Amino acid sequence: MDGFLGRLARDRLAAAGFAIIAAFVVLALLAPFIVPYPDAAHAIDPLGRLKPPSATHWFGTDRVGGDVFSRLLLGARETLIVALVGVGAAAAVGVPVGLAAGWVDGTPSNLLMRGADIFLAIPQIILAIVIAQALGPSLLNVILALAATLWPWFARLVFAETRSLRREPFVEACDAIGASPLRTLALHVLPNLASPLIVRFSLSMGFAVLTAAALGFLGLGAPAPSPEWGRTIAESREFLPEAWWYAAAPGLAIFLVVMGFNMLGDGLRDVLDPRARTVRKPAQGAEETSGGETAREAAA
Secondary structure (H helix, E strand, O other): OHHHHHHHHHOHHHHHHHHHHHHHHHHHHHHHHHOOOOOOOOOOOHHHOOOOOOOOOOOOEOOOOOEHHHHHHHHHHHHHHHHHHHHHHHHHHHHHHHHHHHHOOOHHHHHHHHHHHHHHHOOHHHHHHHHHHHHOOOHHHHHHHHHHHHHHHHHHHHHHHHHHHOOOHHHHHHHHOOOOHHHHHHHHHHHHHHHHHHHHHHHHHHHHHHHHHHHHHOOOOOOOOOOOHHHHHHHHHHHOOOOHHHHHHHHHHHHHHHHHHHHHHHHHHHHHOHHHHHHHHHHHHHHHHHHHHHHHHHHO
């Protein structure tokens, strides 16, 4: 664990991504206790509407006089919960499908992966919009839309890794001692998939936050007066560019969270995948050797 944390800390982008995500998670957990205006999502103050940022309202006020900063913190909890549950549901569907398709051969495997290919053939955001529109606007339906769009990526990843692990000696040893396929998959194959799954989960979180915001912007997310970030940006459109702070605060929050998850995912890929580091080091050594030979040739 010390080696993992040390390598992660030495990766500046990964460390920055982890810091961003950790900050938003802490703010989301503490939001009900630290927001200056806990009733900001429901408050109506006609005399204080669309006020610019000030010492009283750090990020200004919205169209009904609610504090934008308070709405931002309260919306962080909704956004992160939707993304976390949506990606978790996608993994709960995709991982078993990938394990089953990667372990068996023939028609069952082909049927499972062709089903995943059908979902992958449709642009993810379009599929999410169609599902959310068909089910109606609610947080639960956004989670279902995210799970339906993301599970094929987990299935594809687990399928490829399981196919590769089937030829490993420890799997052959399990077969030799008569271990059941379910026991082999659960106790030996699945733990070896932890690293790529963690990376996939982190990268999928960024996409889930962005998709949830897009659905909220289109009115397919949580109904009003939810402080969800996408809905807040949609509400601010008619007041741009005068009330720029109204859209800038949730827009910047979405940007930072998605960037944080992407940087963390890239860093985790480098830290958790020793094969990527092994490939990179010889490549760098080859470049250095080539550079040294070029320098010697020039000197000669």
